[in-house]
Amino acid sequence: MLTWVAVLAAVGALALALRWALRRTDGLGRPIAFPRYAVAGLALLSVVAAVPVIRHSRLETRLSQVASRLVGHDVRVHCQTAGEEFVDAGAELGYVRFDAGGRPEPRTVIKHAQCGLLRNYIGRHGRSPDRDEIIAVHVLTHEAMHMRGLTNEAEAECAAMQRDASTAALLGASAGDASALARRYFAVYYADVPDDYRSGACTAGGQLDEKLANPPW
Numbered sequence: 001m002l003t004w005v006a007v008l009a010a011v012g013a014l015a016l017a018l019r020w021a022l023r024r025t026d027g028l029g030r031p032i033a034f035p036r037y038a039v040a041g042l043a044l045l046s047v048v049a050a051v052p053v054i055r056h057s058r059l060e061t062r063l064s065q066v067a068s069r070l071v072g073h074d075v076r077v078h079c080q081t082a083g084e085e086f087v088d089a090g091a092e093l094g095y096v097r098f099d100a101g102g103r104p105e106p107r108t109v110i111k112h113a114q115c116g117l118l119r120n121y122i123g124r125h126g127r128s129p130d131r132d133e134i135i136a137v138h139v140l141t142h143e144a145m146h147m148r149g150l151t152n153e154a155e156a157e158c159a160a161m162q163r164d165a166s167t168a169a170l171l172g173a174s175a176g177d178a179s180a181l182a183r184r185y186f187a188v189y190y191a192d193v194p195d196d197y198r199s200g201a202c203t204a205g206g207q208l209d210e211k212l213a214n215p216p217w
């Protein structure tokens, strides 16, 4: 929507300027003044509409790079727009679709609010994240685990918790802040997830412990 506003306003400004350049006099040969207010207004509208579009696109590119590192091949993160959020009734914070053969699409949708939280988190280089920001970082990791092929929620959740520190570091946090985020999610917020996201095997030395560097336990 905003993309269209930006494009149409830019085209309108160009069209007005071009029309003036092609016909600088009226039917009686009098000079026509350049339509500067209309052209300036449309040009300004174009820029104002383009700024959030460019910001959105840059955030998606950054999140896609991080997710691709976590997954091991190129994947795409789409940040839900405000317009998409308006018509969205789902309660989940992000999702990945699977085809009939159980293969994940190389694409995830992260909800509008969580993308905004990730933007704030990146902007502060991962310093002192609040609860919602920690969860947003974890949602990105969790969806990346689905794109790796994990369909089971408890397994995806456990694999994600073991990589939250990597996600945080890739988003710009220091090593200490990244580890603290992963430990906090595991120690505090994991207790709040639905039962089918939890597993008794997701613990130090448990069956789901991948023995990665920098574990959350």
Ligand SMILES: [Zn+2]
Residues within 6 Å of the ligand: 142, 146, 153, 156
């Ligand atoms: Zn999931």
